[in-house]
Amino acid sequence: MKRFGKDGKLIIPLGQRKKGTPESEEEKVRYVITDAYCPNGCNIIDKEQKINGVAGLRIRFMRPGMEGEFILSAIEGDFDKIILSGELEDGVKDELYCPHCGVIFGKLVNCSCKPDADMVAVGLTPQLDFNNAISFCNVTGCSNGTSIKSGDVIRHVRLRGY
Ligand SMILES: [Zn+2]
Ligand SMILES: [Zn+2]
Known part of the structure; x- marks a missing residue:
């Protein structure tokens, strides 16, 4: 699995979908987030920072040091x-905050990759609604370190019997 590929330090893929996994009809439709909010309602979409032509979600991260x-x-x-400042470390967890008001993002469930890993939720509406949110693991390099709709997380968790 190529985690730190491509040509530079600035853009790193967080993980990759397993090759050969049959895609369902649903997965062929790519879901693009146009609005994303911190728990206090700040819009964290940064129109200045585009990834593959689409404005991305700006997130502040912090860990000891x-x-x-x-x-x-x-x-x-x-x-x-895109890393704007600081460095991420593979396999290391960061706490994630709003870059505007500094509030910490809420956690939905634990991620199974590490005992202390969390699935962090980012709302798609100004008023946080877990049914209308995306979620991703806060450990760099985790295969759940991607944007998935929170309803899917809840389903996976139920299937795993947590
Ligand atoms: Zn905020
Ligand atoms: Zn994880």
Whole structure:
């Protein structure tokens, strides 16, 4: 699996869908996020920062000894990110915050990749609604480190029996 491919330090794919997995009809339609909000209602879409032609989601990250900001792709299944400042470390968890007001993003469920990993929720409406949100793991390089709709997370969790 190529995690730190491409040509530079700036854009890294967070993970890749397993090759050969049959795509359902639903998955052929790519879901693009046009609005995303922090728990206080700030719009975190950054029109200055485009990934594959689409304005991305600006997120502030922090862990002991490191902080910075990155842009997450707004396209479902697109794992590219732009690091604006600071550095992410493979396999390391960061707490994620709103770049505007500094509030921490809520956590939906634990991610199975690490005991302390969380699936962080980002609302698609100014008033946070978990049925209208995306979620991704806060551990760099986790295959759940991508934007997926939170309803799917809840379904996966139920299937796994948490
Ligand atoms: Zn905010
Ligand atoms: Zn994870």
